[in-house]
Amino acid sequence: MTALATGCPTGGSGGGGDGGGGGGGGNDLALADVGGEVAKIVCKAMVQCYGIGGDQASCEAEWTAQFEDQTQKLWENAVNKGTLQYDGKKMRECLDALAAGGCTVFADGTTPAACDEALQGTVDAGGACNVNEECAGDAYCDTNSACPGTCVAYVAEGGDCSSDSCKPGLDCVNNTCVAKAKVGEACGG
Numbered sequence: 001m002t003a004l005a006t007g008c009p010t011g012g013s014g015g016g017g018d019g020g021g022g023g024g025g026g027n028d029l030a031l032a033d034v035g036g037e038v039a040k041i042v043c044k045a046m047v048q049c050y051g052i053g054g055d056q057a058s059c060e061a062e063w064t065a066q067f068e069d070q071t072q073k074l075w076e077n078a079v080n081k082g083t084l085q086y087d088g089k090k091m092r093e094c095l096d097a098l099a100a101g102g103c104t105v106f107a108d109g110t111t112p113a114a115c116d117e118a119l120q121g122t123v124d125a126g127g128a129c130n131v132n133e134e135c136a137g138d139a140y141c142d143t144n145s146a147c148p149g150t151c152v153a154y155v156a157e158g159g160d161c162s163s164d165s166c167k168p169g170l171d172c173v174n175n176t177c178v179a180k181a182k183v184g185e186a187c188g189g
Helices: 031-048 056-081 088-108 113-118
Strands: 084-086 119-121 139-142 149-153 170-173 176-179
Touching (some): 031 056, 031 088, 056 084, 088 113, 113 119
Antiparallel strands (some): 170 176
């Protein structure tokens, strides 16, 4: 899951409702509520992990507004089109894991499994997309040349990343996808 999705603008607000969901239960998180929950976690981490001061309420309001204006609209449109499946229970698990992981989660850049499971793309490689989460499997939405973009497979470790993106968890160093350095290790592959 990306903290803030980027992609091609799409028409409409994505409609009402909760943006889909993962079948009943009190632990489900409506898509409309994700922005506020993400804001709480991000703003708390900014203070605890990075020492960035400021007013928690203002930080949360800004992050929520940004999420709702950008990411949420893209996700809602994708859910309504059927190119993205949203599971509110997995999203709750994802955000709970991020909150419980503290600074470690943000420092090492890993994403809890529930985060990947909360948003499942249905667009195969080569298909049209507006946001990464729409792409099925190990793919991302390449919008460099046009909108809508095209779902393209991520580049694996050791592959050439001069024109494509590395799989999550890898960095592009000297045009080659390499494993990210762990906390305390030298950067740059």
